[in-house]
Amino acid sequence: MFSLKSLQKNKTVKYGVPMLLLVVGGSFGLREFTQIRYDAQKIRRKLDPSLEARVTQQRQSEILEQEYEKMKNANLDEWRNIRGPRPWEDSREYQDQERSKRTAES
Template identity: 35%
Template sequence: MPTFQSKPFGRQSTLGPLAAKAKKHPFVLFGLPFLAIMIGGSFGLAQLTQTRYDHRDMRNTKLAKEDALGIDKNRRKLSLQEEYWRLQAKSDDDDDWEQVRIERPPGVQ
């Protein structure tokens, strides 16, 4: 029966010495990626929210331009006195009504 050759357990990688140093300093394995994600995420979210507000502002200015072009020219001047007289004339038409009592449903007193 042949004897087995002595091989080390697992594979030897080219990053072996670097991995050994990283195990000694856990900040490199955990701290740097965490900080990179937090700082990168902050800048990424800032860009996304700025794009959102720019899009909303562009849409509102477009509507404001459309309002300035068409609606303001045909508007009637608002006068409170004229509105009062108009409502008074309208209420004069509504004076000829009569209150009529309806019969109650059966079983209701």
């Protein structure tokens, strides 16, 4: 029926099967390589042991309560938004102008 010579001449066997193996094998290979990448990122993101101990000791609500108390006690009436210098402006000159404005207002 089918001889080895006729299979070697068949274009599907000659080009299609290797292409199919490349696509399917490449998919599995990429999955393994990307998994290595994500595992390395996970290891790099771990917290310092001292910081991790502090975080696990305190509960999240306690931390939020402390931050709320800090914000409640802050004096926001005297807060003033000061913009930074633009790229074409001299930063020292701009800072001196802002300081002189603040001393004149006080």
